[in-house]
Amino acid sequence: MAERVRVRTRMPPGHVRAPAYLRGKTGEIERPLGAFGNPEEQAYGRFGDMRALYRVRFTMAEIWGDSAERPEDTLDAEIYEHWLERVE
Amino acid sequence: MPHDHHHEHLSPSGHPYRPDDDVPLTYWQTMEIAMRELLIEKGVTTAAEIAQQIGAMDARSPADGAAVVARAWVDPDFKARLMADGSAACREMGFEPGALRLLVVENTADTHNVVVCTLCSCYPRNLLGLPPDWYKSRAYRARTVKEPRKVLAEFGVELPDDITVRVHDSTADMRYLVLPARPAGSDGLDEAALAALVTRDSMIGTGLPRPPE
Incomplete structure (x- = not known):
């Protein structure tokens, strides 16, 4: 079974690449993508430590609830490890 | 007929003229120009190289x-x-x-x-x-x-x-x-x-x- 993860709900200031509309939403890891420099540091001229990046697949039902156009359609986004928490 | 009468703000083809962009530069436009001029002044790159690179980017197609x-x-x-x-x-x-x-x-x-x-x-x-x-x-x-x-x-x-x-x-x-x-x-x-x-x-x-x- 695919690993289930939730996007953290914090709202820090600054350059963040975890879209707000996905925060607090649960999805499945579609595939790991390897490690990339943390954009939250790179945006301010630092190299940024390497962070694992994952493609996470969400259902439209999970993101939009009853207003989803077709609940089974999906959305994939790339989310860094420090924005994900494992869902048991 | 939409184009059979004349307005001063319309071109001969009947479409409005695009307004001149007589607005001040934004912060980032100013920053880009300053950075570009510095790089040229310090000999890191040349205006010709920059123009060539822009040309290469524009030339890419699907x-x-x-x-x-x-x-x-x-x-x-x-x-x-x-x-x-x-x-x-x-x-x-x-x-x-x-x-x-x-x-x-x-x-x-x-x-x-x-x-x-x-x-x-x-x-x-x-x-x-x-x-x-x-x-x-x-x-x-x-x-x-x-x-x-x-x-x-x-x-x-x-x-x-x-x-x-x-x-x-x-x-x-x-x-x-x-x-x-x-x-x-x-x-x-x-x-x-x-x-x-x-x-x-x-x-x-x-x-x-x-x-x-």
Whole structure:
């Protein structure tokens, strides 16, 4: 079974690449993508430590609830490890 | 008749003149000019090199992406390599996909993929050229993740309910290319003729390849 993860709900200031509309939403890891420099540091001229990046697949039902156009359609986004928490 | 009377603010063709952009530079425009002038002054680069690079960027077109798609249609081994590592497969064809990694998503009988970047305007420029203006619009970015079927219908792509739509929000270090399904009736065509059927929008997911004549 695919690993289930939730996007953290914090709202820090600054350059963040975890879209707000996905925060607090649960999805499945579609595939790991390897490690990339943390954009939250790179945006301010630092190299940024390497962070694992994952493609996470969400259902439209999970993101939009009853207003989803077709609940089974999906959305994939790339989310860094420090924005994900494992869902048991 | 819309054009049979004259207004001073209309051109002879009946369309309004574009207003002069007599507005002050923004902070970032000023910053760009200052940085560029400094780099030239210090001999790091030259104005000619910058102009040449802008020319090279403007010259990129969706033709390279279309060639990749056509190759994948005719060569199953290439397609397997493209799906496994999009960047490496493009380099194999002599296209430089750049530092960001290319991820190819395939349209099949039961799946349709569409690409958006809600945060900014991430786009596989090296393969497709500059993105269309609508790709960067707030409406496309906001609506495609919420009501992709309605957006696709406005592009003329009506999807039956038994096809799953997969939206790809290009949020970080990947760039996405949609591998559209090979159109019916294209069996006899060679690679070059197939590439001519591959539209820019079909590689974003907002369109389908042209049907063969």
